[in-house]
Amino acid sequence: MTLAEFVDRLRLIRLERRMKSTFLAGVLGVRIQTFSSWECHGKSPNEVNLTAWAEALGVPVPDGIVARPRVAHCGTLSGKRRHQRLGEPVCAPCKKASNDYQAAWRASRRSS
Numbered sequence: 001m002t003l004a005e006f007v008d009r010l011r012l013i014r015l016e017r018r019m020k021s022t023f024l025a026g027v028l029g030v031r032i033q034t035f036s037s038w039e040c041h042g043k044s045p046n047e048v049n050l051t052a053w054a055e056a057l058g059v060p061v062p063d064g065i066v067a068r069p070r071v072a073h074c075g076t077l078s079g080k081r082r083h084q085r086l087g088e089p090v091c092a093p094c095k096k097a098s099n100d101y102q103a104a105w106r107a108s109r110r111s112s
């Protein structure tokens with residue numbers, strides 16, 4: 001089972017129990033926007049939140065389901081963001097990745 005599938009399962013269990021998302025967000029101590037970003041927008045909760053969420057519903061967390069902390073690599077969009085976050089100059093591979101991404105984004109806007 002992937003993390004996304006497990007999150008979907010947690011969402012279905014919540015719905016079955018007619019538990020309000022606002023209530024569950026309150027139990028977990030997160031904002032409702034954060035909670036719905038996990039349920040509806042494919043954002044991954046961190047391990048602490050995922051465990052608390054599963055516990056609140058009485059579901060065991062499958063082993064190895066939580067993504068490892070990811071390291072942003074150069075030549076990717078997240079690599080560029082890491083440079084910016086650290087206040088570093090953006091290196092050439094990252095700059096190219098960002099330009100490619102923006103070009104693809106503009107192309108997708110034109111075609112729609």
Ligand SMILES: [Zn+2]
Pocket residue numbers: 073074075079080083090091092093094
């Ligand atoms: Zn870089």
